[in-house]
Amino acid sequence: MFLDYAEINVKAGDGGGGASSMRRESMTPRGGPDGGDGGRGADVVLRADKQLNTLLDYRYRQNYKAEPGQKGTAVNCTGRSGDHLYLRVPPGTVIRDLETGEILGDLLNDGEEMIVARGGKGGWGNARFATATNQAPRRADPGEPGEERRLALELKLIADVGLVGEPNAGKSTLLASVSAATPKVADYPFTTLTPNLGVVQLSGNRSFVMADIPGIIEGAHEGKGLGHQFLRHIERTRTLAIMIPGDALEPQEEYDRLRRELQEYSEELGTKHHCVIFTKADLLPPDWPEPRVNAPDAWGQFVISSVAQRGLDPLLEALWTRAAQVAEAERQLDEGDPEPWRP
Structure with missing residues (x-):
């Protein structure tokens, strides 16, 4: 079946929250804060694939959500960033934001990519907030939310x-x-x-x-x-x-x-x-x-x-x-x- 128009919802991954942790080791009194930052949320990326010639895949599924970043942990360990979500479309696909009507891009060549929703940044752990006057902060920031969009995909075949x-x-x-x-x-x-x-x-x-x-x-x-x-x-x-x-x-x-x-x-x-x-x-x-x-x-x-x-x-x-x-x-x-x- 040939399908040349589809509407989808995409949600990038949220950033992971920072950790609030105090260093606890023997022989190290008052170790201070060691909470790590949260990982970055994954992006949603559209990639042109010459093996495709229709948007049929998006007829049966309209909602796509990328992986969030992981929370930070103790010992200044940053949480793992999410793996980007790649959605394949045929070359010649025009991407438009349905809420604003703005044309975001046009994927013409095989392998060409475009980020349509950016993942949120990870939050800072409490180790980031240590100062000379505040040596034991308990503050840790949550991660930023990932972008969310409703998109229209419109295929225009490429021919001579x-x-x-x-x-x-x-x-x-x-x-x-x-x-x-x-x-x-x-x-x-x-x-x-x-x-x-x-x-x-x-x-x-x-x-x-x-x-x-x-x-x-x-x-x-x-x-x-x-x-x-x-x-x-x-x-x-x-x-x-x-x-x-x-x-x-x-x-x-x-x-x-x-x-x-x-x-x-x-x-x-x-x-x-x-x-x-x-x-x-x-x-x-x-x-x-x-x-x-x-x-x-x-x-x-x-x-x-x-x-x-x-x-x-x-x-x-x-x-x-x-x-x-x-x-x-x-x-x-x-x-x-x-x-x-x-x-």
């Missing part, structure tokens, strides 16, 4: 190319044709119920990741259909492929409708680089002109048949080139290049 289209536009068929992914393919709408990822392998050890989301219908940005639940997964893609069946009655209307839904969902999606792919070319008569739409913002238009394997090679080369160019522009921006490549 995102496939966008109405139901039965041929998205899953294309993904199955060019990668090892096995999305459900059938001749009725909404066969895709969850996002699918596939790795497209090209010659020269080149590859890119393609994402297919459920079909988008008019009003998707308002919650209609299934696609709205998963539009977030194509926000991270480097380029979009808007797919229209070659035999569509009004291809221009379909293109404009899809673009409008993307723009209504988010400004970022509305301005993302995209191309137009006309699918199901095998259904067109041999003398039929190639379909085209008025799409001045698109960087290319392609006509393919996934079933007949027509037009796939030039399409995949173009998608790889565009994804590589956008990746290079992102790298230049990260490095502060004053004149990065602009698509």
Whole structure:
């Protein structure tokens, strides 16, 4: 089962209390205070793990509590600190504080970590309070409480190319044709119920990741259909492929409708680089002109048949080139290049 949103409660460990103890040894009268400090409470840490691709684990358990620090003991012994609690999430998980609405972080890469709740400090033992005028203090402080938070975990899949289209536009068929992914393919709408990822392998050890989301219908940005639940997964893609069946009655209307839904969902999606792919070319008569739409913002238009394997090679080369160019522009921006490549 695919789950891309979860809410959890996390509680870091409380700090251990300090000890109030007086040194008691033979031949050592008035030994003085020797109470040790309490141990530090454990942190709650989220760690990205590429072996995961869903937040399903957090559907069945929502409360997580880290280990507290141990109390200090005599002979100036500090209590043991708690072991940190690590929670695994898929790369691409956005963490948000539900009480404040603040986005705390975004785990993109495998092994990346973020502390979401810090453990409390241990309390001081009475040995810390000894002074020249107070040589036998009995005071020992309790440990600090650990942080407690209610978090929202939101998964946004990481892919190079995102496939966008109405139901039965041929998205899953294309993904199955060019990668090892096995999305459900059938001749009725909404066969895709969850996002699918596939790795497209090209010659020269080149590859890119393609994402297919459920079909988008008019009003998707308002919650209609299934696609709205998963539009977030194509926000991270480097380029979009808007797919229209070659035999569509009004291809221009379909293109404009899809673009409008993307723009209504988010400004970022509305301005993302995209191309137009006309699918199901095998259904067109041999003398039929190639379909085209008025799409001045698109960087290319392609006509393919996934079933007949027509037009796939030039399409995949173009998608790889565009994804590589956008990746290079992102790298230049990260490095502060004053004149990065602009698509």
